[in-house]
Amino acid sequence: MNIPLTQSDQDVRTALKTIWGYDDFRPPQKEIVNCLISQKDALIIMPTGGGKSICFQLPALLNTGLTLVVSPLVALMENQVEELRQKQQKAGLLHSELPTFQRHATLQALERQQLRLLYLSPETLLSPVVWKKLCDPQLQINGLILDEAHCLVQWGDSFRPAYRRLGTVREALLKSKPPGTKISIAAFTATADTLAQKIISQVLKLDKPDIFKINPYRENLNPIVRIAWTPKGRKQQLLKFIQRRPNQVGLIYVRTRRDSENLTQWLTENGYHTASYHAGLSPVERRNIEANWLGGKILFVVCSCAFGMGINKPDVRWVVHFHAPHLLSEYVQEIGRAGRDGKPADVLTLVSEPTGFLDSGDKQRQKFFEQQLQLQQEKARKLINKLPPQGEINSVIKEFPDSAVALSLLHSNGQLEWLDPFHYAISSKSGKPQQMQLQAAKKMSQYLTTRKCRWWFLLNCFGFETPVNWRCRHCDNCRN
DSSP: OOOOOOTTHHHHHHHIIIIIOOSSOOTTHHHHHHHHHTTOOEEEEOOTTSOHHHHHHHHHHHSSSEEEEEOSOHHHHHHHHHHHHHTTOOEEEEOTTSOHHHHHHHHHHHHTTOOSEEEEOHHHHTSHHHHHHHTOTTSOEEEEEESSGGGGTOOSTTOOGGGGGGGGHHHHHHHTSOTTOOOEEEEEESOOOHHHHHHHHHHHTOSSOEEEEOOOOOTTEEEEEEEESSHHHHHHHHHHHHHTSTTOEEEEEOSSHHHHHHHHHHHHHTTOOOEEEOTTSOHHHHHHHHHHHHTTSSSEEEEOTTTTTTOOOTTEEEEEESSOOSSHHHHHHHHTTSOTTSSOEEEEEEEEOTTOSSOOHHHHHHHHHHHHHHHHHHHHHHHHTTSOSEEEHHHHHHHSTTHHHHHHHHHHTTSEEESSSSEEEEOOSOOOOOOHHHHHHHHHHHHHHOOSOHHHHHHHHTTOOOOTTOOOSOSHHHHO
16 A cells, blocks of 8 residues: 655655665555654554564654653663664663663753653653653653553563553643643554454554554464473473574573573583573663673573563574463564564474373463462452542552552453543442453464464464465474
């Protein structure tokens, strides 16, 4: 589809060439850039490695005023801001791990309107000091970019309660700005099925958004699922897989911190130089591992789901899920870190045999995931009777330390409304818990056991209509 050129098309192309050195856009980057320059709301589903950062950085750098980029991961923010600063662009970041002097310098730059892009976590955005600065009537804010928007939908380990409050941010900011001010919202994610798209639009209160859906199919990625009959057999299969790929860059995903540490130790004993990466490490330890992997000092990392988000390494030749993720959206994101240079890459998932008699590990992990979701719902149900019908979140958290997740759950169940980013009103004592995560977990299970083309299955789950008999011819099911 060819969209008519906007008035600023020459400026846009000049900026693309000057800042990034590219002569032209990849489809549909130009359309997304034009949409954001004209300050329309947008929902963009773009696979990892699809060049999404240019889509929001370019409009922000061309406009006067500030664009806020809300991102869940410090590593992701630091990488993008560092790249922009190297290109002499006015970008800053704020997060809880920053040294005081850096934080102070960024807040000063914000006050003096010296920034075009400000990266920050949802929690930092809603912190009192930052929020007060953003509400300055003199500070021109053009747009709010929500990166990794699936964090708003995905419960479990990676869930961030602050995401559920972001739908009231635009309205609250506009109250402090001059009449006629416009702030657009654009949500970016690599994976969102039709239900997730609907939830993201509703929670963020997107206004007639332009929707861009880029097919996640990658013909260079070869999905493989293999049964591991015993825990020992799982390790042996992994070892053989790595041995057949000497000197190739890869990633091994596991479910827990303990799994990561144990598997790293076992691989080290087998002569491999690797590292364990998980949420329990200090920020410095995490950065060191990322730098060693990006710099080629470590060929592969044994990691939890947090690793790799926003980190771009083109030559990853393989990804192994030593344990399958619970959700297809996680799976598609994680395999998307392989083969970004367009060359073939194998993505292997190891699963227990279906009965669980010889190895009950997968079944236990799935059961634990479901129990955690039920436990969260149970806590929310108990808390609703103790909470004041209307309240301010920070004072409520002081009284009930676990209430942040519970309040977000009540919001997702339709029992609570956010009046602004800090105040809520309970609208109903009884709600319908969303079964979305359990349904999504079932889809993952179906994917692992399907005999159909694996890419066909994935594309249909994410709302891309594919002919019934279509086959990719390079997943294990097609090749067998």
